[in-house]
Amino acid sequence: MLIEKSPFVHIFSSSGVVCLYHSLYVTNIYGSHLLAELFGSLRFPQTIEQAARRLCKNESCIRPESLYYINLLLKHGFLRYTDSQEESHLLSNLQQQAQYSDPRxxxxxxxxxxxxxxxxxxxxxxxxxxxxxxxxxxxxxxxxxxxxxxxxxxxxxxxxxxxxxxxxxxxxxxxxxxxxxxxxxxxxxxxxxxxxxxxxxxxxxxxxxxxxxxxxxxxxxxxxxxxxxxxxxxxxxxxxxxxxxxxxxxxxxxxxxxxxxxxxxxxxxxxxxxxxxxxxxxxxxxxxxxxxxxxxxxxxxxxxxxxxxxxxxxxxxxxxxxxxxxxxxxxxxxxxxxxxxxxxxxxxxxxxxxxxxxxxxxxxxxxxxxxxxxxxxxxxxxxxxxxxxGIAPIRRDECLRCPAIAICGGGCPYDAWVQHGNINNLDTIRCQQANILLEWLVWDLFEQIKGEINDPWDIIVPEPAQRQMIYSKIxxxxxxxxxxxxxxxxxxx
Ligand code: SF4
Ligand code: SF4
Known part of the structure; x- marks a missing residue:
């Protein structure tokens, strides 16, 4: 079976640490430069063994760490099997939810x-x-x-x-x-x-x-x-x-x-x-x-x-x-x-x-x-x-590749109308806000869990309970x- 990278994964890096962020699953994984290298090398579908070999820089035998690494990325959806329908099902479910009528x-x-x-x-x-x-x-x-x-x-x-x-x-x-x-x-x-x-x-x-x-x-x-x-x-x-x-x-x-x-x-x-x-x-x-x-x-x-x-x-x-x-x-x-x-x-x-x-x-x-x-x-x-x-970023093609799609909600339709003459367009002011805030959240989470990446093979997936640390006393x-x-x-x- 062939694997590929998910199109919803975005790469952040800071001070030698790399974070992969999945914008539909809202999950993060932190690691070393190996994460960025692996994603850079996955330009086309390949087998797990091929990907693992690339991660080992084509060493003649595959290191167990690289198989563990790739399987972890598969488990959390950063990589996917080419025939997997999981993301497309989630996307269509979210697009349907976004059209529900619920005045309250x-x-x-x-x-x-x-x-x-x-x-x-x-x-x-x-x-x-x-x-x-x-x-x-x-x-x-x-x-x-x-x-x-x-x-x-x-x-x-x-x-x-x-x-x-x-x-x-x-x-x-x-x-x-x-x-x-x-x-x-x-x-x-x-x-x-x-x-x-x-x-x-x-x-x-x-x-x-x-x-x-x-x-x-x-x-x-x-x-x-x-x-x-x-x-x-x-x-x-x-x-x-x-x-x-x-x-x-x-x-x-x-x-x-x-x-x-x-x-x-x-x-x-x-x-x-x-x-x-x-x-x-x-x-x-x-x-x-x-x-x-x-x-x-x-x-x-x-x-x-x-x-x-x-x-x-x-x-x-x-x-x-x-x-x-x-x-x-x-x-x-x-x-x-x-x-x-x-x-x-x-x-x-x-x-x-x-x-x-x-x-x-x-x-x-x-x-x-x-x-x-x-x-x-x-x-x-x-x-x-x-x-x-019907206004929701999840229903707009141009938003599907945006890292901030999970947190922005589309901003203000009135400001979009002033900017573009259409309520169902981008509110570019709040788009910028959402993307800055997302990047901060990515690194605040790493700080809150006291994450450390000391070895190239170190990898951290924050638990849901750890994410709550962002709230502190609230x-x-x-x-x-x-x-x-x-x-x-x-x-x-
Ligand atoms: S001004 Fe913008 S955010 Fe406020 S109600 Fe109107 S569309 Fe919504
Ligand atoms: S931040 Fe802007 S571009 Fe990104 S998903 Fe939201 S509305 Fe779309």
């Missing part, structure tokens, strides 16, 4: 108005044409009904209040929450807020109704206020921090969402350290900036710098045991060896109901006139829904964390 998140936008004018906000950019609308109570109920009708009861439903600033329409929020509790008391509810309009009454009401509160904060006052300003230009930090403290006193569960840009990068780690010490959030979220319609966002920073700052910050927070949404969407697939089929839940998993009684999937498209439909007549046969649902599968469904959305079975 609803973004409800009680108002498109916001009292802040954050300088990097892509929503201000796209929503300018949309104007300011408050949602009616009837639309809130109709949106919740539509979501309940089409979402699966087999998974945890989550409803997020989003804006604009949702707490500028407290009567809509309160009505919607009591309606949600009436129709599905198990539904998780999250409030995304800039925190500036929180009163003791609202905070108590959110605590009483088990609403998880996520407050947008980008760092200490001097960092936050560079971007997050009121309409008259003065910074919003003081009002936001006051709102956060009121919620904490009322007993709310609280998280912080940070937007990363030139105001907190470089310096992300110290901004995060400040927020953790001062506010003690249950979790953190890192959002990377989206492009404005003209293809730029002046607050964006260089992608390698941004990604390395996120990595340095992750190394810090994992020792503190603090969970960070967004980063974990990439890290968990590598650790758990499960492919992330989708990154953005709008690709089949999320509806957004807007104040004007339209329904769509992505907040950034609201105001562009694209991908929003009348709520009354919407159902899962909608063309736009089916276009979004209880990553803690179901009580907010947005757990959101964070794990798109992972393969």
């Amino acid at each position: 998140f609803l973004y409800l936008v009680p108002t498109s108005a916001c009292n802040l004018r954050c300088k990097y906000c892509h929503i201000i950019d796209t929503w300018a044409a949309y104007g300011h609308h408050h949602m009616s109570l009837e639309t809130a109920e109709a949106g919740i009904n539509k979501f309940m009708e089409h979402s699966s009861t087999s998974c945890q439903r989550e409803i997020m209040f989003y804006g604009g600033e949702p707490l500028l329409a407290p009567e809509v929020v309160k009505h919607a929450v009591s309606y949600i509790r009436k129709v599905d008391n198990t539904c998780r509810i999250t409030m995304f807020t800039n925190g500036t309009n929180i009163t003791p009454d609202i905070a108590k009401w959110m605590a009483d109704n088990d609403v998880f509160v996520i407050v947008s904060m980008d760092g200490p006052a001097e960092v936050h206020n560079q971007m997050r300003c009121h309409a008259d230009g003065h910074g919003g930090f003081e009002d936001t921090a006051r709102g956060y403290d009121i919620c904490k006193k009322a007993g709310c569960r609280l998280g912080i969402s940070m937007v990363l840009g030139r105001h907190n990068i470089p310096g992300l780690k110290s901004a995060v350290e400040y927020l953790i010490n001062r506010f003690e959030p249950v979790d953190l979220g890192f959002s990377t900036l989206h492009l404005h319609k003209n293809g730029e966002n002046p607050a964006m920073v260089d992608v390698p710098l941004l990604t390395h700052e996120m990595i340095d910050t992750f190394k810090f927070i994992r020792e503190k045991g603090v969970y960070a949404e967004h980063l974990f969407r990439r890290i968990r697939p590598f650790v758990e060896q499960q492919i992330r089929l989708k990154d953005c839940p709008s690709c089949g998993g999320k509806f957004l109901v807007a104040p004007d009684s339209s329904i769509g999937f992505c907040e950034a498209f609201l105001g562009t006139g694209r991908y929003y439909y009348p709520l009354d007549s919407f159902d899962l046969s909608n063309d736009g829904y089916n276009e979004w649902k 209880a990553v599968n803690n179901k009580s964390l907010p947005l757990q469904g959101y964070s794990t959305y798109g992972e393969s079975n």
Whole structure:
């Protein structure tokens, strides 16, 4: 029988160590230069004996180490028999999974108005044409009904209040929450807020109704206020921090969402350290900036710098045991060896109901006139829904040879649309992020397991339990964390 190398294997090397990484099985094997030489020499199918002889540099007898080596690579899928169907079966299974329809998140936008004018906000950019609308109570109920009708009861439903600033329409929020509790008391509810309009009454009401509160904060006052300003230009930090403290006193569960840009990068780690010490959030979220319609966002920073700052910050927070949404969407697939089929839940998993009684999937498209439909007549046969649902790198030929296919999930379709005029194209910004992060994960795993390659025939295959060392003190599968469904959305079975 003939063997060949798998086309899903990618070679990394650093400081004399070579790592083979299988991008579909999400497995790593570490060894010496022999690994790279073997893969370089396997340009066409050959027998195990031929390959072993090459590994022994054509010595007249085959060393037992070389047979062991090749059989180990076969066992873990880095090499394969030419008639093996295992990878193609896995690939077609993943491609089918990526097309399942599973709405489970609803973004409800009680108002498109916001009292802040954050300088990097892509929503201000796209929503300018949309104007300011408050949602009616009837639309809130109709949106919740539509979501309940089409979402699966087999998974945890989550409803997020989003804006604009949702707490500028407290009567809509309160009505919607009591309606949600009436129709599905198990539904998780999250409030995304800039925190500036929180009163003791609202905070108590959110605590009483088990609403998880996520407050947008980008760092200490001097960092936050560079971007997050009121309409008259003065910074919003003081009002936001006051709102956060009121919620904490009322007993709310609280998280912080940070937007990363030139105001907190470089310096992300110290901004995060400040927020953790001062506010003690249950979790953190890192959002990377989206492009404005003209293809730029002046607050964006260089992608390698941004990604390395996120990595340095992750190394810090994992020792503190603090969970960070967004980063974990990439890290968990590598650790758990499960492919992330989708990154953005709008690709089949999320509806957004807007104040004007339209329904769509992505907040950034609201105001562009694209991908929003009348709520009354919407159902899962909608063309736009089916276009979004089909977006997944595993279904794109150009992605199949990418090392980062297991961890990227395809990035942001809106940014792909700004860059290429098509939501089902590459978001090249997040492609670069994913590839930098993958390379770091490959070598962080080696460091965590204290790997050493001293002899050319040394070879290390990390055990699944060892991969968990990347999490350090973070209880990553803690179901009580907010947005757990959101964070794990798109992972393969
Ligand atoms: S496509 Fe997804 S990630 Fe991108 S802006 Fe829209 S909702 Fe956010
Ligand atoms: S990182 Fe980019 S090229 Fe690679 S799989 Fe993801 S979307 Fe495709």
